[in-house]
Amino acid sequence: MMKHDDDPVRGSLTFTLAPIQTTSLRDEVHERLRLAIVSGYYKAGTRLNERKLAAEMGVSTSPVKEGLRRLEAEGLVRTEPRRGSFVTFEARQAEEMTLARAALESLVAGMAAQHATQDDLERMRALLGRMKAALEGDDVDHLVSLNSAFHDAVRAASGGTYLLGLLNTLHAFNHGTRVAVLSDRRVRKASLREHTAIYEAIAGRDVARAEALMRSHVTDAGKTHIELLFQADRESTGAHT
Numbered sequence: 001m002m003k004h005d006d007d008p009v010r011g012s013l014t015f016t017l018a019p020i021q022t023t024s025l026r027d028e029v030h031e032r033l034r035l036a037i038v039s040g041y042y043k044a045g046t047r048l049n050e051r052k053l054a055a056e057m058g059v060s061t062s063p064v065k066e067g068l069r070r071l072e073a074e075g076l077v078r079t080e081p082r083r084g085s086f087v088t089f090e091a092r093q094a095e096e097m098t099l100a101r102a103a104l105e106s107l108v109a110g111m112a113a114q115h116a117t118q119d120d121l122e123r124m125r126a127l128l129g130r131m132k133a134a135l136e137g138d139d140v141d142h143l144v145s146l147n148s149a150f151h152d153a154v155r156a157a158s159g160g161t162y163l164l165g166l167l168n169t170l171h172a173f174n175h176g177t178r179v180a181v182l183s184d185r186r187v188r189k190a191s192l193r194e195h196t197a198i199y200e201a202i203a204g205r206d207v208a209r210a211e212a213l214m215r216s217h218v219t220d221a222g223k224t225h226i227e228l229l230f231q232a233d234r235e236s237t238g239a240h241t
Helices: 025-038 050-057 061-073 091-115 118-136 140-158 162-168 171-181 185-203 207-237
Strands: 077-080 084-087
Touching: 025 050, 025 061, 025 171, 050 061, 061 077, 061 084, 091 140, 091 162, 091 171, 091 185, 091 207, 118 140, 118 185, 140 162, 140 171, 140 185, 162 171, 171 207, 185 207
Parallel strands: none
Antiparallel strands: 077 084
């Protein structure tokens, strides 16, 4: 049974709906709410109260209403007449998003192995150095940002346009996955090793290896994300994987 109430069911992951300061208010509200859902801050069945959300983000209810409509179109929220909006993001959707991201990211990594310039490679190498320092300093928030920056660097090195446009539609899910999985120190260490191997494959112009490593990296992160967000729910309901 899904829980339907005005008090959001929130996961244990670090996240906050801080006041928004941006010129693109509607887009920012939409992205913030989407990230809150895919990172596990709001669990499936949670009722999203428009006034409470607006107060938390320091905005009027208009951009919140618009954000919820867009989330419903994306399949992350369900709106019921006279009852409100409820989170519908579940493991099956997360699995599909992971498969989509793994397919796209692996192709982009292969393209990067073909087209990366020396500047691109130096940028990736520098990011790996900063990621190592953030790991050693247990600076998780910075590591999440650097993780995103590394993937952005691979995408830029690919020289692609169409595939990058498709990946942009998964931006919030990608970031939500990183926020979730990098909360585990063991995963953070493994992630650095995987990024280093991906860089080496790209620098070595090994297209097949770059694709395979990126696909494995994204798939493993997705599995960990799903376990963190949904395993407890499955166990509590007696469901089996």
